[in-house]
Amino acid sequence: MAATADPPPVPAPRVRAGGGPGAAADAAHLADVAHRAGTAALAGADTAAFPALVDRLDRAVLRSIAAVLHDTAGRRLGAAWTGPEVADAIGAAPRHRWIPGRWLADLAAAGLAERSGDRYAPPPRPRRAELTALRAELDTARAGLGYPPELTRYLRSTLSALPRLLRDETSSQELLFPDADPRTAEVLYRDNPVNRYLNAAAAAVVRGLTPADPAGLRVLELGAGIGATTAELLPALAGRTADYLFTDLSPFFLDQARERFADHPYLRCERLDFAADLPPGHGGLDLIVAANTAHNAPHAGRLLTGLRRLLAPGGTLLLVETCREHPQSLTSMPFLVSANPPRTDARAGTDRTYLSRAEWREAMAGAGLRPEVDLPPAGHPLTALSQRLLTARRPPENRSRR
């Protein structure tokens, strides 16, 4: 990490609920304030090398996946492999049979396997010294990107568990929460430079909100999980929030949140599967938060349309989303995708987990929301990690649109 001068003070956001000619200027001002807050939270982290380090991490993960496939299935396969052959050789559960094909395609896209139709000549089986170097490379790239050592442990544990994951003998959740400990998840979603940046930028957006009802702000959080984003937003909401509904699919996270946020009497925890249903009500919410979770909706546009109806005119939708699948997530995300209902939006019929930045903005506009903050800015080294803060506002003129 390089030391830098103190960042300039972050001005207060100037936020109007309305549309009109001032709206674009207000959105630009809000994005600027949020970016400054995010930059301050980086606390001098040297991000210039991030793009190269992301590439190194991605390649190290892909080469490690190839090594696992050689170890577990290589002897039963010929010189050229297909996804289904690898799946059969490992004994993959039916719902995960598509995953080895995805890995082979990604290896080929990175120039690490030669593709001919649906067959792949994988890279040569790595020797012992290469495997040791590969393990070190994962850790070097992880450290350079400012993630705590738990990330290396997590990547190594998911890599060595790939055959068991494919056979459904263990789950990504078990590996992410060993002994129900949220520390690894905290590392992935909070305790690293890009999430510090995004969460601080999100908090700056929230600081500028004005409640539609004088009783205070009404907030809904979807897929709130370990509460990594919640914990960052609550200080920005302190003293002016009437209700914060913390929801998740899993009761495990709700129990944890009740304990963790017990000193916030306005925070309620309820189970909600947003892929199936949204809470009843029309137009009363000032803020809806969905951090690292909205991609779990089978149809992003339909989710956003439902959320727009829940927002008060002038209310804000705040998403943190990964907008491109990196190989570093190939040891976990595909297994979660297998467990989800099939996608029916632009991802239908593909093996994509995420929507692109442009697809989210389009889905926002299509749902009658006005995109506002979209960070980090183009060209910033943090863009290499493909995680973004995307906010949109329900314009007041949509009051009649239900």
Ligand SMILES: C[S@@+](CC[C@H](N)C(=O)[O-])C[C@H]1O[C@@H](n2cnc3c(N)ncnc32)[C@H](O)[C@@H]1O
């Ligand atoms: C990657 S975690 C993100 C947690 C948290 N928002 C954060 O950023 O720290 C995704 C969360 O979404 C939840 N989730 C996944 N699908 C969901 C659904 N259909 N409805 C509600 N929650 C869901 C998971 O249980 C998990 O807690």
